[in-house]
Amino acid sequence: MIAQNIAFGILAASSVLAAIRMVTTKNVVHAALYLVVVLGSVAANYILLAAEFVAVVQLLVYIGAIVVLFLFGVMLTRAKLGHEGELDNDQRGLAAVTALLILGILGYVLVDYFGDDKLPQLNRTHEQLNATRGTGAVGNAIFSTYLIPFEVVSVLLLAALVGAIVLARRD
C-alpha cells in the first residue's frame, strides 16, 4: 500500500501543478501541453485503482483526440503561435474566489462524509478482480445494465454530428 500512496502523491502533485501552470501560462500551445500532463496523471490514477480500461480510454479520448483537436484548432485559427497577451481579462480575481469557494465546499463535504474511511482491502486473485471490475466487467455492463445509456449516447452523437455539419456548412 505504501508504494501506491507514494505513487498517488506524485501523480496528485504533478496534476495540480500542471493544472495551475495551464491556466497561468501565457502561451496557448503550452497550455494545451500542460493539459496533457493533467489528463495523463488522471489516467495513471485510474491504473492505480486497477481500472485499466478506463485509463486507456482516458488516454485515447482525452489526449489522443481532444488535446490534438485543441492544437489543430489553435493552429488553424491563430495567425502566429507564441506569446499572447490577451488571454486574461479583469475577472480573474472573481474567478479565483469562486474556484476557491467551490474547492472549499467540495473538499469539506468529501472529508465530512468519508473522513478516514479506508478502501476495503481486497485479498483476491487477479482473475477474481477482473471478473468484478476489469475490462470484461465494463463490457458486460455496457450491454446489460447500461444498455439504454449506451444507446442514448449514439443518439447524442448523431445530434452532435448533424449539428456540426449545420454549423460548419457554407451557404
Add this chain to the structure above:
Amino acid sequence: MTAALLFAQVEKVATPKLDWAATAPLLILCGAALLLLLISSLTTSRPARGTYAVITVLASAFAIGTAGVLWARVTDAERGAFTTAAGALTVDGFSVFFIVVISLGIALSALLADDYLRRENLDGPELYVLMLLSGAGGIVMAMANDLIVVFLGLETLSIALYVMAGFNRRRAESRESAMKYFVLGAFSSAFLLYGIAFIYGATGSTNLGDIAGFLNANTLEHTGLLLGGFALLLVGFGFKASAVPFHVWTPDVYQGAPTPVTAFMASASKAAAFAALLRVFVSTFAEYRLDWQPLIWGIAVLTLVVGSVLAIVQTDVKRMMAYSSISHAGFILVGVQAATAQGVSAALFYVLSYTFMIVGTFGVATLVSGKGDEHHGLEAYRGLSRRRPGLALTFTVFLLAQAGVPLTSGFLAKFYVIGAAVDAHSYALALIAMLSSVVSAFLYLRIVVAMYMTDEEGAEPGPRVRVPLGAGVALGLAVAFTVVVGILPQQVVHWADRAIPVVLASGR
C-alpha cells in the same frame, strides 16, 4: 480454426429485457429523424413544400398515439407502472404525460418552423432532425430511472438545442445566442455531473429506485455529501428550467434564437427539465423533503419576483416573453415546492397548459417579426388589431392566459399551483406568487393595449403580416386548448392527477 475456438469460449452477455412498446415513442422520434436525413440525401430535387414538417408532425402524432396505448396500460390498476431495460427507464403515468407534452412541443414548433425556414431561406431537414432528436432526449429525461440516463437525456436535448439556437447563421444575434447558451450550458452540465457523483458517493447507486430504497432504509450520519449533491443537481436542472439565479442566459438566448426554436425551448425543453426535477426530487428524495424544500422555496421566490419585475422594463416583445417564461418557471416551482401529490399534479397541469400558451405566443411573434426575424419591438404590434384582427385576438387570448385571466387554462394553472402551496402550508410563497402574477399582468396588458388602443394616424404602419397554413393550424390548436381547457378542465386535471411519478427499484 483459432477464431472458431475463440468464439466458442465467449460466454453470451445477458442482455436485459426491453419492452418495445414502452420505448416506441423514442424509437419513432429517432426513426423519423433518420428518415428525414435519408430522404434529403436520396432525393436530388427539392421535395414538395412542407414535406419535412409534415413528417415531423406525423412522427410526433404517432409518438402521442403510442403514448396513449401505454397510458391505458400503466393506469390499469392490475398492471401499473413498470421499469424496463434493466431499470434504466420507468414507464408510469408521469413518463407518458411528458411524452405527450414534449411531442406536442415538437409538433407545434415544427408547424411554426415550416414557413419560417422558407421565409429565411434556410429550408432543409436539419432543423426538424435536431428538433426530433432533442425531443427524444427530453423524453429520455422524463422516463429516466437512473441519474446517468437523466444526464444523457439532458445532453442530447441540449446539444441539439445549442445548434438550433444558432440555426439562422446570417443573423449575428442567433450565432451569439448559440455561443452563450453553449458555454453556460456546458458549465451547468458539469454541475449536474458533480451532483450525480455526490449522490452516488452518498448512496452507492445512481439508480433512482435504489437511491430511494437506500434513503428509506438508512439514516445518514453525515448528510453533507447528500445535501451537496442536492444543491448541485438543482443548479443543473434550474439552468435548463431557467430558474433565478441560473437564468442569465434566458433573455439573450430566447431573443437571439430563431423564434420557432424559442418556442421549442420554452415548451419542450422546459418541460423536460421539470420532469427530471419532479421525478428526482419530489419522488426519489422524498425522505429528505425538509432539506431541499427550503432551497426550492428560495429559488421559487427569486424566480417569481425577478421574472415578473424585469419583464416590465423590457421593450422587445421576445425579451419580455423570455422574462415572463422565467416567472412561469417560478409558478411551476411553487407546485414542486409543495412536494405533495397535489403539488405535482398542479405542476403537470401548468406545464401542459404553458406549452400551448407559449408556443402560441412565440408563434404570433414569428409571424409579426417579418422577413429577417427583426421586428420584435412593441411598435411592430401597434395597431395589429386593424391590420390583422384575427391574429390580434389570438395573441390577446395567449397574453390573457399567461396573465391568468379566468376562463383560460392559464388561470386554472395558477389557481391549482397556488392552491397546492396553500394546502402544503406555504402561505408566504402562495402570497408572493399571487402578487407577482398581478405585477406581470401589467406587462401582458401593455402589449394588448399596444395592439388595440393605439391610433395609427401619423405612426407608420408596421410590416405586413401574413398567416401561413402551418402556423395557422398551430395557433388554432393552441387557442382551442387554452380556451376549452380554461372552461372544461376536468379531463386534463384527471390526467394530471393520475400522472404522479413513481420510483421503482431496479429489477422489477
